[in-house]
Amino acid sequence: MRSGPRFLWLGVAWMINDCVASIRAMPATELERGSSNSGGDGGSGSGSGSGLLAVLVDKFSVRFFRFQRGELVVLRSPEEPDRRLVRRLVAVQEDHVAVAGPTPGSKAQVERIPKGHCWCEADAGARAVGGDSRLAWGPVPLALIEGRVTRVLWPPSRWGTLPPQPSLTRVVGKGGTLEFLQPPSREQDWWS
Amino acid sequence: MAAIYLVREYVVEFMVCIGPSMMPTFNPRGDVTLVEHVSVWTHNIQIGDVVLARSAQNPRHSVMKRVLGMEGDMVYIPSATKLGLGRTVEVPRGHVWLQGDNFANSTDSRHYGAVPYALLRGRVFLKVWPPWEAGWVERGLDLQPWQADELEKQRRQRAEEEAEQQRRQARLR
Numbered sequence: 001m002r003s004g005p006r007f008l009w010l011g012v013a014w015m016i017n018d019c020v021a022s023i024r025a026m027p028a029t030e031l032e033r034g035s036s037n038s039g040g041d042g043g044s045g046s047g048s049g050s051g052l053l054a055v056l057v058d059k060f061s062v063r064f065f066r067f068q069r070g071e072l073v074v075l076r077s078p079e080e081p082d083r084r085l086v087r088r089l090v091a092v093q094e095d096h097v098a099v100a101g102p103t104p105g106s107k108a109q110v111e112r113i114p115k116g117h118c119w120c121e122a123d124a125g126a127r128a129v130g131g132d133s134r135l136a137w138g139p140v141p142l143a144l145i146e147g148r149v150t151r152v153l154w155p156p157s158r159w160g161t162l163p164p165q166p167s168l169t170r171v172v173g174k175g176g177t178l179e180f181l182q183p184p185s186r187e188q189d190w191w192s
Numbered sequence: 193m194a195a196i197y198l199v200r201e202y203v204v205e206f207m208v209c210i211g212p213s214m215m216p217t218f219n220p221r222g223d224v225t226l227v228e229h230v231s232v233w234t235h236n237i238q239i240g241d242v243v244l245a246r247s248a249q250n251p252r253h254s255v256m257k258r259v260l261g262m263e264g265d266m267v268y269i270p271s272a273t274k275l276g277l278g279r280t281v282e283v284p285r286g287h288v289w290l291q292g293d294n295f296a297n298s299t300d301s302r303h304y305g306a307v308p309y310a311l312l313r314g315r316v317f318l319k320v321w322p323p324w325e326a327g328w329v330e331r332g333l334d335l336q337p338w339q340a341d342e343l344e345k346q347r348r349q350r351a352e353e354e355a356e357q358q359r360r361q362a363r364l365r
Contacts, residue, residue, distance in 0.1 A: 011194040018201065065251065078308035079286035081235075114304070116249040143251035143311055 020060050023153065024074065025052045026086050030124050031072075054154035055086075055162075057147035065142070069095075069171065070164030072149035075120060077130055078140050085130045086149060087120035090167045092142070095119070098170045099134060108170075113139045121167050204228045205314065207244060209256045213292030213300065217242065217329065218256070224321030225256075225329065227314035237288070237309075239265075240331040242316040245290060248304050256316060257300055261289035263309075268350055269302050280350070281306075288312065 016022075028051055057074050067073060069089060077083040091097050093115050098108040113119055117139035122128030131137060151161045207227045212220040227244050231237055239259055247253040261267040261283045270278040283289050287306035292298025301307060316329050 011198055015194045015197050076310035081286055081309040116251060141248040141311060143246035144308060
């Protein structure tokens with residue numbers, strides 16, 4: 001390895017990028033909450049933060065399914081397989097979420113997240129490109145999640161961690177656990 | 193180590209297929225197969241391929257199923273009780289329809305719906321372990337005769353329904 005060819009190091013870098021952590025650019029507008037759109041879409045948030053943020057994506061803890069509700073995650077879009085999106089993980093399997101209707105003021109519908117799925121929402125609401133669980137997808141498989149956004153690296157003025165935050169959609173029943181993701185203690189029907 | 197990782201993740205990998213859901217093609221006791229990842233990231237998966245996918249129900253597990261529909265296809269699901277007509281489902285954008293070859297004993301898209309393409313990990317192309325059964329895993333629907341009959345019946349039924357609908361529309365016009 002001492003005098004190894006350069007592409008070997010490229011391979012190592014790729015592996016770290018895949019398994020441990022990577023740096024990702026994301027539009028700053030995706031982090032801004034559409035404060036005026038309570039429940040419905042079509043919010044007109046202040047468009048002050050233009051430009052890109054560099055964020056650190058933790059891919060290691062996702063391999064062991066260590067994530068919490070309210071964290072930002074990087075997931076592969078269920079509609080366009082090659083696209084990665086940053087969304088907030090609102091609810092995990094067996095949770096119940098109150099999904100607001102398309103128009104503000106309409107009655108919220110309670111939906112149950114099926115097994116192995118999660119509910120991911122864009123902070124920017126309808127302005128976010130690529131859709132989210134509330135507007136388009138519905139519950140998505142947890143296996144789509146690739147990483148956890150842990151901190152902002154650039155610009156330096158926004159340097160810091162990103163604590164979990166509540167989202168627009170209310171989680172009604174937090175019955176869900178991620179315990180099923182721990183290694184199985186007994187023989188399970190793992191071909192299902 | 194990195195080389196091993198990259199090859200296993202992006203080129204080719206051994207995989208043991210356990211479970212009854214692919215019964216005529218693979219034995220439930222576990223067959224060793226080779227899975228290639230190239231055709232997934234080059235978007236070369238076609239209808240009839242046997243694929244390895246991450247389970248939509250439990251992200252720890254992987255499943256092996258056959259692709260029965262790509263995005264935009266109409267998939268016909270016979271009703272589980274054989275009463276009534278069953279239903280026709282359109283596979284949504286960016287999704288695939290997966291089913292096991294063992295129609296009677298398989299938890300698949302009939303149960304949890306179409307699966308995002310992003311969950312696919314590779315195409316199963318070679319069966320390695322029991323050596324007397326070793327060989328290429330073929331694209332296409334490897335069906336028992338009665339299953340083929342069933343599918344043929346469904347296809348005819350669907351054609352009839354469509355013809356009926358067209359006749360109805362013509363009458364309306």
